[in-house]
Amino acid sequence: MARRYRMPDITVRIPFETTEPGRVALLRSAGIPLDAQGALVWGFLHERRPGRFGAGSICRWFATASTDPLPVMTGAGLSPAHGF
Incomplete structure (x- = not known):
């Protein structure tokens, strides 16, 4: 059965040793919109x-956008990805 999915707009690899402030800085520098916290x-x-x-x-x-659906994968037994 054919699968339909959406490619991510931004993909970032975060090294294991990265601290939380470093993680936030990496995500922001990649263009991911994060608030002050x-x-x-x-x-x-x-x-x-x-x-x-x-x-x-x-x-x-x-x-x-808040009105858009989450990324969807269709097919037998597949469900949308869950994030945080």
Whole structure:
């Protein structure tokens, strides 16, 4: 069965040793809209945590308005991605 999905607008790899202020700075420098506390202002941010200790995480940001649906994957048994 064919799958339909949306590619992220911005993808960022965050190294394992990065502190929270460094993480916020990396995301902002990549163009992801964050407020003063480091929370997402708009859009949808999905973070894929590493499968092994010491590996970096991957953040994917989708530029969606509050009225737009979340990124969708259609197919047998697939559901939309969940983020934070």
